[in-house]
Amino acid sequence: MLAEMLTPVDPVRLAIYASPWPTLLIMSSYLVFVFKLGPKLMEGRKPFELRTFIKFYNIGQVLYNATIIYYGAHFLFYLDTYDLKCIKPLPLDHRHKDYERWMTNLYAINKMIDLSETVVFVLRKKYKQISFLHVFHHVIMAGMCYFIITFNGHGGILFPFCLINAVVHGFMYTYYYLSSLNEALQKSIWWKKYITIIQLLQFMIIMVIFLRMMMDPNCSTPPFTNYLVGIIIPSFTILFINFFYKSYILPGKKHAKQPQNTENKN
Incomplete structure (x- = not known):
């Protein structure tokens, strides 16, 4: 059972995913x-500004995720690919298999690129931004790409999740770019908290799709994928709910509990 679960599904993989060692090296170095x-x-050094790099990085991420959204939607809804009632990786001899591989790799490589954000935090000495959620999320998303591509195969049930995730990141990096222009504009962006709400919605959507497939006796998913979704998605959901509560709800409660200024001015 274990040997079957850990047998590579698709022999055609990028060199970086041909074995676990490149991923382990990148994750450990990170x-x-x-x-x-x-x-x-950075000890004893002044923090780097890197404002120009950050602006171009955010623009690049918006364009990168827009590319994933466009071609991913084309693949998912226009081409003859998945049965949306039972989303499984295409057979190895399917005429759109290379397209599926390309889209999967395009998304996976971007999760490696995302790691550079934490490097920028370090170089700017923004250590408070390197939270457990930030590091855990980046390590899981980048590190698990090897296991997903190897043991689940390119695409499949995780394809719509990646597409939704690209939409979320499109909004997120748009906010990051706008907020990097000037402080006044950053304070005027009212929809910042809704990015986290959209992130939570994506977890709910993928769980609904996954549970629907699990309940269908005619639709099976690889055992590895079952364990992956069953552990990672609830973990992300709990961590993001905790982040939303601490960032947007708790400060409001603390402000409401502060005593009003009743100083006698007579």
Whole structure:
């Protein structure tokens, strides 16, 4: 059972995903730099500004995710690919298999690129932004791409999740770009908190799709995918709910409990 579950599904994979070692090397290097090497190198140094880099990075991410959304929607809804009632990876001899591989790899590589955000935090000495949620989310999304592509196959049930996630990141990086222009514009963006709400909605949507497939006796998913979705999605949901509560609800409660100014001015 275990051997079957861990048997690679698609022999055609990018070199970076041909074995677990490149992913392990990138993930370990990332963690060592973020928590040890980076802060040590920045000790006694002034933080880098990197404002120009950040602006171009955010614009690049908006365009990158827009590309995923466009071609992903074309693949999912226009081409003859998935049965939306039972979304499974295409057969290896399917005429659109290379398209599916390309879209999956396009998304997966971007999760590696996302790791650079934490590197920028370190170089700017924005250590408070390197939260457990931030690091956990980036490591899981980038590190799990190897296991997903290897043991689930390119595409399948996780394809709509990646498409929705690209939509969320499109909104998120648009906010990051606008907020990087000037402080006044950053304070005027009222829809910041709704990005987290959209992130939570995407977890709910993928769980609904997944549970619907699980309940269909004629639709089976790889065992590895079952464990992955059953553990990772609830974990993300709990962490993002906690983030939303601490960032947007708790401050309001604290403000409401503050005593009113009743100073006698007579």
